[in-house]
Amino acid sequence: MDSRIKRRMLIIPLVYAVVGAIIGFLMIYFIEHQLINMFHAVSKVEIEVKANFPYFVYLILAFSFAIPGLKAFILNLIAVRQWRSGLSPSCPVCGFPMIQRIARRGPYIGQCFWGCYQYPKCCGKIHIG
Known part of the structure; x- marks a missing residue:
């Protein structure tokens, strides 16, 4: 397979998916800490506050940024397999x-x-x- 085709159709969407997941996790991390800091600023009480989001909420929010890249990667993988087998x-x-x-x-x-x-x-x- 031509390296140009492989890079354009498979590697770039996969990189977008990974970067999207990382950005999602970072956003969740910063949002959680901002909520904790706001609670401390409003209540002026120094108590242990932890935002207890369920773990699946973290995953859903983080991977919502990765879904477009994953979708493009899967569709391109199917297109490349069809192309290699002579179907397209x-x-x-x-x-x-x-x-x-x-x-x-x-x-x-x-x-x-x-x-x-x-x-x-x-x-x-x-x-x-």
Whole structure:
């Protein structure tokens, strides 16, 4: 596989997912500490305060930032596997895998066609009919 295709379709979305998860966990950490600091400032009482969020809330909030990257990674992994097995053609313009799409406007509205993965950067397409 071309390293350009591998980087564009698999590595970049995975990096986005990991960075999103890290940002989510950091946001949760800082939000929890800000709540504790606000409680101390308002109550002016020095007692042990701990925000007891359930663990699954942390995971849901943290991974909500990672979901778009994970979704792109999984969809691109499927597209690359189909491309490798010969189920989807290569773009005649740039050589990237093509994705089956449905025309939304123009004379072929509602019909399927193969469109380049890099659209709108590359406008390669194959009419299926």
